Amino acid sequence: MAKKKKNDPFDKLASLTSAVAKRAFAQKALLAGDMDELRRKRIEEGASTWKILRYRRVIEQKNIPIPLAPASYCLPETFEKHLQILKEECRVVPLSELTQAIANYEEIPEKTVAITFDGGHMDNYLYAYPALVKYGLPATFYIPVGFIESGGFFYEDRLAMVLGLLSRMNIAIPEFSFLDESIYVRMRKHAKDLAVTPETASIFARSLRAESIMTRHRVMHGFSKVLEEGPQPPDYEDFMRWEDLRDLADAGFEVAMSGFGYEMAPKLTEEEFLQDMLRAFEKVQVEELAVKRHYAFPFGVYNDAALDCLEKIGVRYAMGIGEILEPRYQTRSPLLFGRIPMYEEVSFAKELFLARLWSLSIAGNQY
Numbered sequence: 547m548a549k550k551k552k553n554d555p556f557d558k559l560a561s562l563t564s565a566v567a568k569r570a571f572a573q574k575a576l577l578a579g580d581m582d583e584l585r586r587k588r589i590e591e592g593a594s595t596w597k598i599l600r601y602r603r604v605i606e607q608k609n610i611p612i613p614l615a616p617a618s619y620c621l622p623e624t625f626e627k628h629l630q631i632l633k634e635e636c637r638v639v640p641l642s643e644l645t646q647a648i649a650n651y652e653e654i655p656e657k658t659v660a661i662t663f664d665g666g667h668m669d670n671y672l673y674a675y676p677a678l679v680k681y682g683l684p685a686t687f688y689i690p691v692g693f694i695e696s697g698g699f700f701y702e703d704r705l706a707m708v709l710g711l712l713s714r715m716n717i718a719i720p721e722f723s724f725l726d727e728s729i730y731v732r733m734r735k736h737a738k739d740l741a742v743t744p745e746t747a748s749i750f751a752r753s754l755r756a757e758s759i760m761t762r763h764r765v766m767h768g769f770s771k772v773l774e775e776g777p778q779p780p781d782y783e784d785f786m787r788w789e790d791l792r793d794l795a796d797a798g799f800e801v802a803m804s805g806f807g808y809e810m811a812p813k814l815t816e817e818e819f820l821q822d823m824l825r826a827f828e829k830v831q832v833e834e835l836a837v838k839r840h841y842a843f844p845f846g847v848y849n850d851a852a853l854d855c856l857e858k859i860g861v862r863y864a865m866g867i868g869e870i871l872e873p874r875y876q877t878r879s880p881l882l883f884g885r886i887p888m889y890e891e892v893s894f895a896k897e898l899f900l901a902r903l904w905s906l907s908i909a910g911n912q913y
Contacts, residue, residue: 571911572900572908576897593904595654595658597658597660597886598644599660599662599885600664601674601888602664604619604669605619606621612703616891620888621894624894632661632683636657638659639684641662641686645862648874649863660685662842665689675793686799688841690844692807692825694785695785696785697781699782699784700784702751708766708769711773712769712772712773719742733750759813792834800838801838802837803826803837804844805822806829810845811852820855820858820859839861840861842865846868847866862881863883864880864882886905888903
């Protein structure tokens with residue numbers, strides 16, 4: 547048998563064909579009226595009658611200088627379609643109402659949905675907020691307190707911008723002696739000269755997630771040296787201002803926290819995690835912003851130590867991402883809730899949105 551070529555175009559064709567087929571199966575189920583039956587079957591098998599959606603950005607690429615990762619955004623028109631569907635077909639409630647009802651072991655009506663946002667990005671205020679008001683739907687905004695009105699960027703977004711600059715200037719990814727050589731070995735399989743490509747950029751970014759905060763700072767310092775004479779990342783207001791958040795709260799939307807520095811919980815010691823939360827609480831008090839006493843883990847990543855810390859400071863509910871044990875069956879505090887990541891690539895059509903909303907399996911395809 548012939549050896550498969552790297553970056554074989556047939557791989558891309560197969561992937562595209564799979565995506566088209568996946569949508570076709572969902573569309574067929576919707577048109578045949580089978581989707582609601584599949585949803586009820588899921589509930590009979592033990593799935594919850596409620597869902598919590600998790601969005602990040604609501605924006606399109608032309609309006610932002612940061613390269614958008616596929617799983618990070620919805621287009622504004624797609625988000626509005628989601629709201630229209632939710633308004634017509636679901637019971638959308640504030641997150642605090644849903645969590646309280648679950649904690650009290652109340653029966654939750656079918657098709658109950660809560661909407662949440664992570665990241666505190668300015669586009670949430672510019673695009674998501676007006677759409678939510680238009681459809682009269684509640685939502686909860688989880689904010690990284692230290693980034694609000696900061697003029698800064700999340701580490702991964704700044705890294706994406708820097709890699710973009712290197713690509714435009716035809717500069718290879720620098721070899722940092724303090725990083726594991728295996729990172730560069732993997733990248734050289736795609737670009738022997740370590741040129742910035744989608745593959746090398748992805749490998750480099752994923753590898754840095756596992757590194758310490760100090761190591762990531764050293765990498766960014768090294769990049770700044772390489773780009774000293776070149777163009778700098780553009781000025782861009784990526785996060786909401788405190789007055790924007792007060793507007794949201796005044797309009798009846800819930801605001802809650804994702805800590806201060808937006809670091810993944812396992813990267814922090816118990817003392818560092820508690821200090822991060824203390825700084826966040828102090829800052830929102832100074833800004834006189836009323837926040838709900840629940841918490842969303844940055845990137846949805848958590849561990850037992852972080853949950854213990856949240857319990858110590860009286861946080862009753864915590865948000866992760868993905869499938870998590872039904873809160874009613876959990877034996878610890880705070881109760882941990884799973885959320886469905888909703889983004890453009892998997893939800894641009896009604897049939898895809900509904901199939902993903904109810905976590906359906908159709909013709910062997912999991913949505």
